[in-house]
Amino acid sequence: MKKAALALLLALPVAFAACNNAANQNSEQSNADSLAMAESANGALSAMNLAGTYHGTLPCADCSGRDYTLTLKGDSTYELHSRYMGTKEGDVDFSESGNYTIDVTRGLVVLNSENESASFIVEGSNLIMCDAEGNAPQDKAAYTLMRSNDNEPAPESK
Numbered sequence: 001m002k003k004a005a006l007a008l009l010l011a012l013p014v015a016f017a018a019c020n021n022a023a024n025q026n027s028e029q030s031n032a033d034s035l036a037m038a039e040s041a042n043g044a045l046s047a048m049n050l051a052g053t054y055h056g057t058l059p060c061a062d063c064s065g066r067d068y069t070l071t072l073k074g075d076s077t078y079e080l081h082s083r084y085m086g087t088k089e090g091d092v093d094f095s096e097s098g099n100y101t102i103d104v105t106r107g108l109v110v111l112n113s114e115n116e117s118a119s120f121i122v123e124g125s126n127l128i129m130c131d132a133e134g135n136a137p138q139d140k141a142a143y144t145l146m147r148s149n150d151n152e153p154a155p156e157s158k
Contacts, residue, residue, distance in 0.1 A: 045102050047076045054127050054145035063087045
């Protein structure tokens with residue numbers, strides 16, 4: 001009986017080590033699969049693939065909403081037209097243009113302008129406006145710019 005108990009005690013660490021090794025291999029494979037999927041998805045992030053017009057009405061702290069129309073061009077330039085609706089001065093329009101970069105690692109499009117920069121998470125065919133640190137908002141739907149159908153003109157700002 002003592003020999004059987006001793007053999008069992010000696011066999012347990014070996015069994016645990018084997019299970020742990022299998023779990024580590026599965027975890028490493030899962031991480032490798034996730035990395036391959038991310039690289040595949042991020043590989044699609046190019047100026048040519050993102051070129052298009054994106055539109056949405058975003059929240060505004062001191063107005064009734066911000067109507068955004070963002071056009072990304074295949075040469076890494078952009079045009080942004082925004083209308084701050086319902087301000088004390090009425091509707092206020094802004095336009096700017098500049099260059100954008102793609103942060104493939106984080107899946108971001110970063111607009112570079114003279115005044116400030118803005119970043120957007122690429123999610124499917126949409127862009128989600130990030131905070132100043134490049135983090136996703138809690139309410140993604142409220143900050144989403146939807147890609148316009150390439151066969152239709154972009155929505156006109158009113």
